[in-house]
Amino acid sequence: MVHVPVTPGRRLELIMKSFRRLVCTTLALGVGVTGLLTSTPAPARAETVPPAKVLGGSFADPDVMKVGDTYWAYATNAGGKNVPTASAPSLAGPWTRQSTDAMPTRPSWVKQTGGWHWAPEVFQLGSTYVMYYTARSAVHDRQCIGMATSSKPQGPFTDDSGKAMICHPDEGGDIDAASYTEGGKRYILYKSDANAIGKPPTLFLQEVSARNGRSLVGSRVALLRNDRAEESGVIEAPTLVKRQGRYVLFYSAGYYGKNEDGISPYFTSYATSTTLKGTYTKAYRPLVTRASTDKVMNGPGGQDVVTGADGDHLILHGHTTEGRSMYQAALGWINGYPVVRGSRVRYEAENGVLNDASVRSEAGASQGKVVGKIDNADSSVTLSVYAPRAGKYNVHVRFAAGYGDATHKVFVNDTQQGTANYPNGAWSSWRTTTVPVTLTEGVNKIKFVKGKAWAELDQIEVA
Template identity: 55%
Template structure:
């Protein structure tokens, strides 16, 4: 009877738009701001027990560098890693460095700078015997420089399981009104000799990208290659980090349905998260990225825990959405509605044995926040929530009216890995759209 009355009511009025009112619960663990001054486009390399971080140029040099014995700091700034640019380059626009170690123990620095001859940003290389430098430029010209595609920027390195080396970068097509592509280029063991033809991995083709994809970083998890990249204009809250995956190094790569890190997904704890790098190590993986600080006057460096759910990245503190209708349902059923996320919600949760099980993933054990999207008609409703079968807590849903979806924030404690959240009918009536876990 409840659903019949609700559907009649919905037919008499236009369905309101989805309204999201997330609450900031204390359980959420946000990314840590570890360098609270300008340090954009961070690249992190661990040598022995010391982490080395490199950034886009600022008042601390062409390639600012900092060191720490822990990713969370404290970080100590060091001397400019690249005090002298290659003869082909002019200063002031040395972007997005990447440092990798060769088999012979020497270090290769890739950097972006403005080419005197081409008038576009191009990629150069430099060598040093220490990760702190000073790095000496290699050759008389840039390593990659194609003015016809707007120049080339944002180099990063990847070494496969057999020791073969690759260079990833972006052509700067958006600078000249052309499509932007991410490329993979094989390089010799010296890191500075290009081998064979480059391969296109990804190009901008989504509205939210604003014509821009950049900052490629590649890693492999099991049999899956994961290509991280940034998108959108870097100058504000719209900048974000996403990823694409493939079972082959050269693709094809499939973009994630939603971005991994956005200002909204971290509930505003970081503004414009982008320029990400991934730190893989036995004690647990992390993602390192920049975000705006000091009233958008600088970009600081942030660190967050990173985990892998079936080979896909999950960042602690950034919301991941789990559709309720894709969970295990008992004595309830999905209902199609254009007002819900992905067109369905779970309805008929009307009985003592009506419940929904949703499997969620946690990169680390500890405290999280579950944001439950619901709709409630005919008064306030309640359900009980259990995590992995432990003691239940009551979740309260203030009345919204059917087809108006809102969120309630519930603190939960999760194990590392997959956890089961069960929501069970308790009092009156509520429908479930999704759960987001941060």
């Protein structure tokens, strides 16, 4: 979804060059920051802060809003409730499930049996609370989007319109509504549920009346479509924000359930654009996956972006033994690109600032290049990484050492914080070692300096 043909490696290189210019002309930075999909992640260490499970049990597709001093969360039907709710004094909790159903009565246009109420989105419009929700049309037997209102955030929400707000049964139906406002205008985002009829789904943007949030204005605009193998024919759950001049469209993709091994391939990713209506370009790698969180989360998706007292947070669900439970993670931004604390971000060594070292091609390496000849006392590789919050992180270093055990001294912002140890192996046999570090919020310089013997660097991942 770019205007000119660009290879994946070249696209990442161009983004990283832009990041370098943004921060400092003498620094090499790893932007286009995304979570890593890797088949053999190193075990997580206690130093890093993973996404936190803040509400157990089944609470899928969470939507969170703040009213006064209280956070309210809404989820897909569970426990006999059409719209389960919970409240908390902070995003970290403690969260308390409400005993009442936020939408106890199904509207007349909705099928009256079965668990078909999905992915509610709630926002305030004047003194009224508005809920976009997905339900099964009694006429078309497809999922469609409705709108309900309440005088209180906990409900009860009612929909007396007698019909769905958005419904395209010929396209497989519509699900996963989200709200976005800009310049006095309101928009609804949603997914055409085309994969329900074996066709590629699309994420749409539609302007609605700023006065009532329901009346459609003009024509809808297609923002993003399923077009990658790892998406398994599914792209859904759009969430749109604008940060640092860039539009960021989060979405979930892949199979939401679990395979025979109990592993869910569902993941959260994003696409960016410089204009509201696109073109949107997908991130090079997914943002949050089971692997990128070192297996802390299983099938992370159904995300929402919520701003707290300490900045933005990503709220999402993940499979647990209790169901799809709610998680929270710190979310930061660099040049309009998201970084999630606890989800690995990859930075290529060859894009760093090199001193008395050189880049060579390597077929088995990430992006096909590595840094070698880090052979002398003044040899070093400096990478700039981004931390959403100050604190402890793990730096996972992919290396090769084939002439005895080797080390690099690891400096963070010009202060040595540790040593990367590289057990002897073989050149072009790439392995990973982990170094715990403490980072400040924002951009940090991590420098690898020649230590004992010799090693080559492929890339690092920071979580």
